[in-house]
Amino acid sequence: MNNINKNGKEEYIMKYMIERTSESSKKLPCEEAYVDTYMRIDERATNDPKKLNDMLDRNNWYKLGENHRVENGHIKRDFEFKGWFININSLDQLNQFVKTYGDIVIYQNYENPDILKIEIYDDYRE
Numbered sequence: 001m002n003n004i005n006k007n008g009k010e011e012y013i014m015k016y017m018i019e020r021t022s023e024s025s026k027k028l029p030c031e032e033a034y035v036d037t038y039m040r041i042d043e044r045a046t047n048d049p050k051k052l053n054d055m056l057d058r059n060n061w062y063k064l065g066e067n068h069r070v071e072n073g074h075i076k077r078d079f080e081f082k083g084w085f086i087n088i089n090s091l092d093q094l095n096q097f098v099k100t101y102g103d104i105v106i107y108q109n110y111e112n113p114d115i116l117k118i119e120i121y122d123d124y125r126e
Helices: 055-060 091-101
Strands: 002-004 010-012 014-020 034-044 066-071 074-088 104-108 116-120
Touching: 074 091, 091 104
Parallel strands: 014 116
Antiparallel strands: 002 010, 014 074, 034 074, 066 074, 104 116
């Protein structure tokens, strides 16, 4: 997303999904976070919903979600969800975020690979 700053210069805003290792996704993960919608992609390792093992999924595949499709031999559909997001405008701002909140992990969101996710790594997981 592009934005014009107060000096009239165009700057690029990087939008990240944000969460904490230690908290539920329903709690505010940091002061800068805001709620926004995103598309969660439901992907199954078959090229036809009729091949799904679960009868409920097989019968309701096209009734639920939107943008039903086959990509790389897998069936996919989209669902709109809400999640926490932050905007990072520069590497300096990302560095300041780390100084404020501690260690972070940045990774591709498994629910939608087009969305990068920042996890504030404030508790042990693995």
